[in-house]
Structure formats: structure tokens, C-alpha cells
Amino acid sequence: MCGTESPASINRGSLPSVNGNGTRSPTCSSDRVLNLEQGDPSVFQSYWSKMEDKCTMVISGSQLMSYISDFTTLCWFMEPEFQEAVRRLHRVVGNAVVDDRYIVVGTGSTQLYQAALYALTSPGGPEPVSVVSAAPYYSAYPEETDYLRSGLYKWAGDAYEFDKNGTGPYIEVVNSPNNPDGTLREAVVTNRGDEGKLIHDLAYYWPQYTPIIRPADHDIMTFTFSKSTGHAGSRIGWAVVKDKEVARKMSKFIEMSTLGVSKDSQQRAAKIMGVICDGYKNFKSDELFFEHTRRVMAGRWERLRQVIDRNQVFSLPKYPKQYCLFSGELIEPYPGFAWLEAKEEEEIDSQKVLRGCIKVQGRTGSRFGVAQKYIRVSLLSNEEVFNQFLERLSTIKSMSSNGH
Amino acid sequence: MCGTESPASINRGSLPSVNGNGTRSPTCSSDRVLNLEQGDPSVFQSYWSKMEDKCTMVISGSQLMSYISDFTTLCWFMEPEFQEAVRRLHRVVGNAVVDDRYIVVGTGSTQLYQAALYALTSPGGPEPVSVVSAAPYYSAYPEETDYLRSGLYKWAGDAYEFDKNGTGPYIEVVNSPNNPDGTLREAVVTNRGDEGKLIHDLAYYWPQYTPIIRPADHDIMTFTFSKSTGHAGSRIGWAVVKDKEVARKMSKFIEMSTLGVSKDSQQRAAKIMGVICDGYKNFKSDELFFEHTRRVMAGRWERLRQVIDRNQVFSLPKYPKQYCLFSGELIEPYPGFAWLEAKEEEEIDSQKVLRGCIKVQGRTGSRFGVAQKYIRVSLLSNEEVFNQFLERLSTIKSMSSNGH
Structure with missing residues (x-):
């Protein structure tokens, strides 16, 4: 095992400059910890730098001073321009059905996930409804479900387990492509009549990450500005909802939670989505957004796979090529995260090793409901950090010895 | 009783153009319902129109694409410029102690209220902590406390009642100046050692609404961009917090609730607060922000009191003059809401009467934990709507007959 430090749970306050613990090994290529634990989408920044004027x-x-955008609509705090831009973007990309659907704006998809839980469970029965997702599941779901100890819903873990042994009403969250492992997914709990409800978290269902295999058409689908265009700092997400009452309750949740959503950011999102769509309408851009970002992600994956193949320390998931309706080609997924599995040892703590040996901070598999030999590492950093990551990763020759 | 319609609970979807119910009486001056139920701060818009360039x-x-503003700070999603602007504004106004205090940014003070509840109660005991506020209390507190049926805290109503009969751990929310009635307040539950905690909601503790009688210095104080400058659409609030652990937990709540706060709006708030403070530094503005807005509010209150005195149908609270540290004068409060009490009948439903007779939509006293003879009406509308409101109000001669 390389290194004996115990960096285990990361103290955000100590990043990115790291304290004494991390400086023990003189062979580590740099003193600076690369924080690839969060999925901060810096990779797209260079594209937007070139488009600044537009x-x-x-x-x-x-x-934009009023609380109210349009009191005649169900989601009264949603800017009409934002709603229009969202519908237009989905029509251009073809990744979701938006005709005859309600749009609800949220403060990122984090808030919309909670709005959906509320909408599907309020006013609530004697027992909280079970919320499940197939492991490995997005690490924030358990915490976001349970932090207020709601009487409406409670986290109940892996959907496969629930399918075998669980009983009673439940909500299954289907994250597709899945964070952390990038797979396209469907619900796994066997249909039980009226007992089950679904939330589809489609944050990564965009052409830079995955083939668009069909226009998604589920009861509740959530998306986010953070992952579609890379503007995480604006905290804008949206839901596409079939049922009017569910949409109304989700809006009510957002009213009670934050009394609406920043109009400044809604307008900014509308503008940026408009620029993307105008590009596809006019074909005047040097390189259109999804083509550019897909090319960048493809390049990163190619280089990453080379390092992984050479090292023989980790394995990566293999993704089938599928026909993409957006590009009209048979293409591979290029997920926003690398989901690494240590090959050598079942019991190894990959997060600890990567942090200790090469000062790369990923997120351990145990946060996603699986073994700690798995680790999730963001591939969405800026170019310099990504290059550093590959350079450091290539120095690891073994997880169980100190040779790197 | 004037009118027999039952407009009772307002359907937001039907505002501002009203349906058949409201058009019965031909003497009503206009068909359009004046929505003065919410406190949308349009009154300040004309000031900002004159300042546009700045x-x-x-x-x-x-x-502003990243999730992260500064990972070395406790509130890692807060823009440093925003924090600086908040501290500067409080120093200029003198309404709160900010030295050696933590600042936490939120998506409006609505989110910060919930963040404070979480910070004061997690991880939680076997029973939820009682949350109380002296009646008449802000109508959103009960709903914001109970909508998720949290096991951490629960709404327990009027703080005076709790003081007499309540037991166990509690949180008292002190709203000062109080929404709806504009009074300056202190905690009312008698000190019980470690059992009680306080949240001070100081949304209206600004010179346009009230004399600044001292720099407030409480454990948790919340403020909002909506009421200080009138920019409600940006959904920006902040808390000033004494205890580091409480501030850390509040930040953690906001992370789990919305993964941060719009940076676009934080930067916009910083800019606008900076313009206000620059004005007081340079004294170059024709009229400085708080002087202007105080003058407007004073004018509205003077005209409102004239109508109320003439009608003899409602009474308004009387506020003592107090010395204002900001202006250096003995001045009256000019609250953002009129808190009207029908004089004639104990059992009257003032909301119903105002809606039915003059098509003014206020909020009934029962939402604030008191009798429905009380009604809260916003005084923060734009000039045209305010003038219309006074005009219509002056036509009411009696609550119990149909004469107006």
C-alpha cells in the first residue's frame, strides 16, 4: 500500500492547497492536491470565452426586481424567456419530449430533486415513502433525502436490494447517464402497480456525454444548466413534468424553499441556450457547442484509456456504441466522470491511495453505495488540471506496493 | 356587509386580471384586482431607473461558471465581493454588528430561515424542537417550518402562548420590525437556560422603514436584498452569525438544499450595494438611497393615515418616534405593510370585504395567527397601484353595510 496517511474524509476548507499530511512522499510530482472530487464543469469555459460577445x-x-414573473402560470416565478429557451433547446437536441409538458425552474437540479420528492409524497401518510436508486447511485441522493428527517420520505438505499426485499410505496430515482458510472439506465424495481413512482435525473443526457438514443419521455425529468452548458455557478435547473398537479406541487415546494429562483440567472441561462440554438439554426459558428464539447470529451477519454491500459492498475467501464439521433452517427459515451475500479485487491481504499500517492482527490465508491475499491474522478476540470491528472495517474504502477 | 362573494383563498393563477366573481358590484372603481397580498418591492424601482448606468x-x-467561490472559507459558495459588500453596507448603515461575525449567503432569507432551523436542531433528538414567534407573526413561518414534516423541528405557534404553556426545547423567531405590524420587537419567551435559541429576522431593519435604534447584535440575524434595496427577483439573502459551528451548519444546509447560491445574483447584489455605499462616501448623488426611499415611504404613510382617519373604518398601529442613529434624528417608523384593523365588528373578515368591495387583495389576519378583522396590505407597490389603492380605500365608508 502506497502511503499511510489518513486523508479519508476531505475537509473542503483545506483545498486546494493541502496541509502537511499530503507532503510526506517526496516522489509525489507536486505539492498541490488536484481536487477532482466535485464535478465542476470548467472544461467548457474555453468555448464560452470564444463566444463572449454573443x-x-x-x-x-x-x-428583474419583482418576485413575480407571470402570475397567470403555474410556475409563477419562471421567466417566460427561460421557459421558451428550455423548450427550444430540447427541440434542437431531441433529448426530451417537451410538447404538452410543464416546465418548472429550480435552483439547480438539487432543488428540483427535493421538489419532486415533495410533490410525490405530500401531504404524506403515517410512514415516510422509501426512496431508492440502483447502486452505484449519485452520492448526494442519500444526504439530500434525509438531512431534514422528513416524515414524507426517507432514503432506502440500493434499488436492487429494494426490489428483492423492500415493501410498501417507493420512489425510484433513475439517473441516466448514471453518475458515477456513465451507464444509460432504466428503472430496476419491478413494477408494483400504484406503489412505485419514478424521478428521472437526466443531468448528463446531452450529446457531449452520451449518444441521444431517443427523446426521453418520463413523468418527471430533471436537467441542469451546470452540466448541459457548464454554468454551474448560476444554480439553474429545470424539470419537464407530465402531470399538472405534480408540476404545481413542485412549484409550491420551490416557493416554500426559496420563494422562487434567481431571475438574473434565469435570463442568463435563456441567453446562453439561445446562442447555442442560434448556432444550430444558422450553422455560422466555427464549431457548434455540442460538437466542440463532444470532441473535447472524446479526446480526454482516449488519453485516459491509454493511461489506464498502460498501467493495468485500474479498469474502466466499457460502453457500447449506440446510434445517436442528434449526430446521426454510431458513437460512444464519454461520461463526465471516470469510474475507476482497482484491479488488484478487493479491500483496497482507492480514494486513500490516490490521495496519498499522487495527490488526486476523488470520491470513494462507498459514497455511491459500493466498495471503496471504486473511485469517481471528475473529467470536467480545465485542461491544465486534466493534463496534471493524467501525468500523475501514469506514475502509479501498483496499488499494493509503494512503487509509483 | 358589503358583497357576498367568497374570494377567500386567493388563486394566484387568476391574478391580476380577475374572473367573474369580482365584477358583481358596478360601483367598484375598476375591474382589475389590486394585488397587495405579497410585498413585492416595486416602490424602489424608480430610484434604480435613475441610477442605471452605475x-x-x-x-x-x-x-462565474464554477460551483465554487472560495474553498478555503466556511461558506465556500459565497462570492468574496458579495461578503465584502454586505459588511460594508452594514457598516455604512450601522444596523448590525459585523466585525468578528460570519456571513452566510442564501437564496433569499426564506432559505436562511430554514438553514438556521437546521443549524440549531441537527442532528436532532427524539422529538422535534418547537418553533415559535409572537403573534401576529410572519405568515410564511408556519408553512416553511412544517412543509417537509421534519423530525428536527415543528411549528408551535404564538410565542406568548408557548411562554405560558409550552415546555421543552424551542426556537423563537424574532422579526423586527415585525411583518405584518411593523413593531420593533424583542424575544418574548422567558429565558429558560439552554432550552431556548433565537433567530432574528431583520429583513426590514433598514432606514427607509424604521429608526435604526442600535447596531443589532444577536446570535443569528437574517437580512434580504429584496427588502433592503428592493431586488426581490435576485433571491439573495444573508445571515450574520456569531458562532462558527452554526454558520458552518447553515452553509451545509444551503449546500444540501441548492448546492450554493446564484453567483450572477451575488455579484449583482455586490454591485448595487457598492453603489449605495459609494453614494454615502462621496455624497455626490442627487439623493442618497435611504434618504430617497424613506421620503417616499413617509409620504405614503402620511397619505394613508389621512384616508384612514377620514374613513373611520380601520385603525392603524401607532408607532413611537425614536432616535435613529443613521439619520441622527428622532423619526417615525414607516413599515412596508399597512396592518389594518376593522374597527366596527369583531367577527368581520376584512380580506373578504376589501376584495369584494374595492377589489384590493390583502392577506387576512388569520394567516398571521390573529383574528380576520386584521388585514395586511403591501405599501411597496409602484406609485400607480398605490394611488389606486388609496383611491379605492377612500370609498369605503363602512364595513358592515353595503355603502361605499
């Missing part, structure tokens, strides 16, 4: 948002001091 | 926010397509 995307610049200007807001005068007296604009 | 306050214009410009954001290029590649700015």
Missing part, C-alpha cells in the same frame, strides 16, 4: 448578459439596476 | 451588471459567457 453571450454577454447586461442587467440594469432597475430590471 | 448599477448595470455585465457578465460575459465564460464568467
Whole structure:
């Protein structure tokens, strides 16, 4: 085992410059920890730098001051321009059915996930409804479900387990492509009549990450500005919802949670989505957004697979090629995270080893409901950090010895 | 009783153009319902229109893209410029102690209220902690406390009642100046050692609404961009917190709730607060923000009191003059809401009467934990709506007959 430090749970306050613990091994290529634990989408920034003039948002001091956007609509705090831009973007990409569907804006998809739980469970019965997702599941679901100890719903873990042994009403969250492992997914709990409800978290169902195999058409689908265009700092997400009452309850949740959603950011999102769509309408851009970002992600995956193949320390999931309706080609998925599995030892703590040996901070498999030999590493960093990551990763020759 | 319609609970979807119910009486001055139920702060818009050049926010397509603002700080999603602007504004106004205090940014003070409840109660004991506030209390507290049926905390109503009959751990929310009635307040539950904790909601503790009688210095104080400058659409609030662990937990709540707060809006808030503070530094503005807005509010209150005195149908609270540290004068409060009490009858439903007779939509006293002869009406509308409101109000001669 390389290194004996115990960096286990990361203290965000100590990043990115790391304290004494991490500086023990003189062969580590740099003193700076590469924080690849979160999925901060810096990779797309260079594209937007080239588009600055078109995307610049200007807001005068007296604009967007009201709580209200349109009191005649169900989601009264949603800017009409935002709703229009969302519908247009989905029509251009073809990744979701939006005709005859309700749109609900949220403060990122994090808030919309909770809004959906509320909408599907309130006013609530004597027991909280079980919330499940197939392991490995997105690490934030358990915490976001349970932090308030709600009487409406409770986290009940792996959907496969629930399918075998669980009883009673449940909500299954289907994350597709799945964070952390990038697979396209469907619900796994066997249909039980009225007992089960579904939330589809489609944050990564965009052409830079995956083939668009069909226009998704589920009861509740959530998306986010963070992963579609890379604008995480704006905290904008949206849901596409079939049922009016569910959409109304989700809006009510957001009203009670934050009394609406930043209009400044809604307008900025509308503008940026508009620029993407205009590009596809006019074909005037040097390189269109999804083509550019897909090319970048493809390049990263190719280089990553080379390092992984050479090292023989980790394995990566294999993804089948599928026909993409958006590009009209048979293409591979290029997920936003590398889901690494240590080959050598069942019991190894990959997060600890990567942090100790090469000062790369990923997120351990145990946070996703699986073994700690798995680790999730973000591939969405800027180019410099990504290059550093590959350089450091290539120095690991074994997980169980100190040779790297 | 004037009118027999039952507009009782307002359907937001039907505002501002009203349906058949409201058009019965031909003497009502207009068919349009004046929605003065929410406190949308449109009154300040004209000031910002004059300041447009100075306050214009410009954001290029590649700015503010990251989730992270500063990972070395406790509230890692808070823009440093925002924090600086908040501290500066409080120093200029003198309404809160900010030295050696933590600042936590939130998606409006709505989110910060819930963050404070979480911070004061997690991980939680066997029973939820009682949350109380002296009646009449802000109508959103009960709903925001109970909508998720949290096991950490539960709404327990009027703090005066709790003081008499309540037992166990509690949180008292002190809203000062109080929404709806504009009074300056202190905690009312008698100190019980370690059992009680306080949240001070100081949304209206700004010079346009109230004399600044001292720099507030409480454990947790929440403020909002919506009421300080009138920018409700940006959904920006902040808390000033004494205890580091409480501030850390509040930040953690916001991370789990919305994974941060719109950076676009944080930067816009910082800019606008900066313009206000620059004004007081340079004294170059024609009229400085708080002087202007106080003058407008004073004018509205003077005209409102004239109508109320003439009608003899409602009474308004009387507020003592107090010395204001900010202006250096003995001044009256000019709250953002009129808290009207029908004089004639104990059992009257003022909301129903105002809606039926003059098509003014206020919020009934029963939402604030008191009798429905009380009604809260926003005084923060734009000038045209405010004038219409006074005009319509002056036509009411009696609550119990149909004469108006």
C-alpha cells in the first residue's frame, strides 16, 4: 500500500492547497492536491470565452426586481424567456419530449430533486415513502433525502436490494447517464402497480456525454444548466413534468424553499441556450457547442484509456456504441466522470491511495453505495488540471506496493 | 356587509386580471384586482431607473461558471465581493454588528430561515424542537417550518402562548420590525437556560422603514436584498452569525438544499450595494438611497393615515418616534405593510370585504395567527397601484353595510 496517511474524509476548507499530511512522499510530482472530487464543469469555459460577445448578459439596476414573473402560470416565478429557451433547446437536441409538458425552474437540479420528492409524497401518510436508486447511485441522493428527517420520505438505499426485499410505496430515482458510472439506465424495481413512482435525473443526457438514443419521455425529468452548458455557478435547473398537479406541487415546494429562483440567472441561462440554438439554426459558428464539447470529451477519454491500459492498475467501464439521433452517427459515451475500479485487491481504499500517492482527490465508491475499491474522478476540470491528472495517474504502477 | 362573494383563498393563477366573481358590484372603481397580498418591492424601482448606468451588471459567457467561490472559507459558495459588500453596507448603515461575525449567503432569507432551523436542531433528538414567534407573526413561518414534516423541528405557534404553556426545547423567531405590524420587537419567551435559541429576522431593519435604534447584535440575524434595496427577483439573502459551528451548519444546509447560491445574483447584489455605499462616501448623488426611499415611504404613510382617519373604518398601529442613529434624528417608523384593523365588528373578515368591495387583495389576519378583522396590505407597490389603492380605500365608508 502506497502511503499511510489518513486523508479519508476531505475537509473542503483545506483545498486546494493541502496541509502537511499530503507532503510526506517526496516522489509525489507536486505539492498541490488536484481536487477532482466535485464535478465542476470548467472544461467548457474555453468555448464560452470564444463566444463572449454573443453571450454577454447586461442587467440594469432597475430590471428583474419583482418576485413575480407571470402570475397567470403555474410556475409563477419562471421567466417566460427561460421557459421558451428550455423548450427550444430540447427541440434542437431531441433529448426530451417537451410538447404538452410543464416546465418548472429550480435552483439547480438539487432543488428540483427535493421538489419532486415533495410533490410525490405530500401531504404524506403515517410512514415516510422509501426512496431508492440502483447502486452505484449519485452520492448526494442519500444526504439530500434525509438531512431534514422528513416524515414524507426517507432514503432506502440500493434499488436492487429494494426490489428483492423492500415493501410498501417507493420512489425510484433513475439517473441516466448514471453518475458515477456513465451507464444509460432504466428503472430496476419491478413494477408494483400504484406503489412505485419514478424521478428521472437526466443531468448528463446531452450529446457531449452520451449518444441521444431517443427523446426521453418520463413523468418527471430533471436537467441542469451546470452540466448541459457548464454554468454551474448560476444554480439553474429545470424539470419537464407530465402531470399538472405534480408540476404545481413542485412549484409550491420551490416557493416554500426559496420563494422562487434567481431571475438574473434565469435570463442568463435563456441567453446562453439561445446562442447555442442560434448556432444550430444558422450553422455560422466555427464549431457548434455540442460538437466542440463532444470532441473535447472524446479526446480526454482516449488519453485516459491509454493511461489506464498502460498501467493495468485500474479498469474502466466499457460502453457500447449506440446510434445517436442528434449526430446521426454510431458513437460512444464519454461520461463526465471516470469510474475507476482497482484491479488488484478487493479491500483496497482507492480514494486513500490516490490521495496519498499522487495527490488526486476523488470520491470513494462507498459514497455511491459500493466498495471503496471504486473511485469517481471528475473529467470536467480545465485542461491544465486534466493534463496534471493524467501525468500523475501514469506514475502509479501498483496499488499494493509503494512503487509509483 | 358589503358583497357576498367568497374570494377567500386567493388563486394566484387568476391574478391580476380577475374572473367573474369580482365584477358583481358596478360601483367598484375598476375591474382589475389590486394585488397587495405579497410585498413585492416595486416602490424602489424608480430610484434604480435613475441610477442605471452605475448599477448595470455585465457578465460575459465564460464568467462565474464554477460551483465554487472560495474553498478555503466556511461558506465556500459565497462570492468574496458579495461578503465584502454586505459588511460594508452594514457598516455604512450601522444596523448590525459585523466585525468578528460570519456571513452566510442564501437564496433569499426564506432559505436562511430554514438553514438556521437546521443549524440549531441537527442532528436532532427524539422529538422535534418547537418553533415559535409572537403573534401576529410572519405568515410564511408556519408553512416553511412544517412543509417537509421534519423530525428536527415543528411549528408551535404564538410565542406568548408557548411562554405560558409550552415546555421543552424551542426556537423563537424574532422579526423586527415585525411583518405584518411593523413593531420593533424583542424575544418574548422567558429565558429558560439552554432550552431556548433565537433567530432574528431583520429583513426590514433598514432606514427607509424604521429608526435604526442600535447596531443589532444577536446570535443569528437574517437580512434580504429584496427588502433592503428592493431586488426581490435576485433571491439573495444573508445571515450574520456569531458562532462558527452554526454558520458552518447553515452553509451545509444551503449546500444540501441548492448546492450554493446564484453567483450572477451575488455579484449583482455586490454591485448595487457598492453603489449605495459609494453614494454615502462621496455624497455626490442627487439623493442618497435611504434618504430617497424613506421620503417616499413617509409620504405614503402620511397619505394613508389621512384616508384612514377620514374613513373611520380601520385603525392603524401607532408607532413611537425614536432616535435613529443613521439619520441622527428622532423619526417615525414607516413599515412596508399597512396592518389594518376593522374597527366596527369583531367577527368581520376584512380580506373578504376589501376584495369584494374595492377589489384590493390583502392577506387576512388569520394567516398571521390573529383574528380576520386584521388585514395586511403591501405599501411597496409602484406609485400607480398605490394611488389606486388609496383611491379605492377612500370609498369605503363602512364595513358592515353595503355603502361605499
